[in-house]
Amino acid sequence: MSSTEITGDSKAIVTNQPGIHEKLAEIVAKHIEHPSQKPIQAHTQQAFDEMDAIVQSFSGPVILDSCCGVGQSTRLLAKQNPNALVIGVDKSAHRITRNVDDVKRDDGEGIVDNYHLVRADLNDFYRLVVAAKWPVDKHYILYPNPWPKAKHVQRRWHGSAVFPQIIAVGNEIILRSNWQLYLQEFQVAAGVMDFFGSISKVNDEQPLTPFEAKYQASGQVCWQLTIAKN
Ligand SMILES: C[S@@+](CC[C@H](N)C(=O)[O-])C[C@H]1O[C@@H](n2cnc3c(N)ncnc32)[C@H](O)[C@@H]1O
Numbered sequence: 001m002s003s004t005e006i007t008g009d010s011k012a013i014v015t016n017q018p019g020i021h022e023k024l025a026e027i028v029a030k031h032i033e034h035p036s037q038k039p040i041q042a043h044t045q046q047a048f049d050e051m052d053a054i055v056q057s058f059s060g061p062v063i064l065d066s067c068c069g070v071g072q073s074t075r076l077l078a079k080q081n082p083n084a085l086v087i088g089v090d091k092s093a094h095r096i097t098r099n100v101d102d103v104k105r106d107d108g109e110g111i112v113d114n115y116h117l118v119r120a121d122l123n124d125f126y127r128l129v130v131a132a133k134w135p136v137d138k139h140y141i142l143y144p145n146p147w148p149k150a151k152h153v154q155r156r157w158h159g160s161a162v163f164p165q166i167i168a169v170g171n172e173i174i175l176r177s178n179w180q181l182y183l184q185e186f187q188v189a190a191g192v193m194d195f196f197g198s199i200s201k202v203n204d205e206q207p208l209t210p211f212e213a214k215y216q217a218s219g220q221v222c223w224q225l226t227i228a229k230n
Helices: 024-033 042-056 072-080 122-131 150-155 163-168 180-192 210-217
Strands: 062-066 085-090 115-119 136-142 172-177 197-201 223-228
Touching: 024 150, 024 163, 024 180, 042 085, 042 115, 042 122, 062 072, 062 122, 072 085, 072 115, 072 136, 122 163, 172 180, 180 197, 180 223
Parallel strands: 062 085, 062 136, 085 115, 136 172
Antiparallel strands: 172 223, 197 223
16 A cells, blocks of 8 residues: 555444453463464465575574565565565465565665565464574564454454464564554463563554554554563
8 A cells, every 4th residue: 555545534443342351361371282283274384485495594683574464564674674584474365476576666775675475374374483493583463453353352363373373483572553452462361471561652753564554544543562582
């Protein structure tokens, strides 16, 4: 989305949940005790294998941009971290064409080429990243789908079976949302695994993603949870 397409009509989250989901700690404990046994889908395995070859031959810091959508944040992070290898992952074919490495644009300040966009399902991809011990420094999850109905708590990342692997990726985890409760829940879920973080308002000069731009244009507050592991 270009800035001219950004409209200020984004609705604030509506939820039937008065606070942290009452079953959250129980759900996280279940997922720690019973890791997902689901087979890895072939398309994600293939996408991972291609990236794994690149990561294993790279010696600097790796940044993972999960749910990267069209990859705007992936590109910005690559520009801000020229020594890092930045990998953006999204499952949507509409948003990503797998390994579109050849469409690296020159915005007048030189071509940014230290990033890759990958189409893959993170429910599988995270498990492969953990098994391969990728040296991820920063792990971004920017504006994940909120699933605000209480009955959909297990569709939120902290309620999903892959949450223990999500937490295992990155020295630092940076999560953003326009729904503060999502971040508070993620914070509580991380606490179950003995990782602690803090929540603050986002006030970057330049929006990191199209969703962030849209929420800000609608006058909504965007929040960030930062979990630093060491
Ligand atoms: C609300 S959008 C945010 C996109 C982008 N981060 C932004 O802020 O503009 C959420 C994104 O998460 C992606 N997503 C949801 N579930 C996913 C999964 N299991 N694996 C990979 N991507 C997923 C969707 O395809 C969508 O692009």
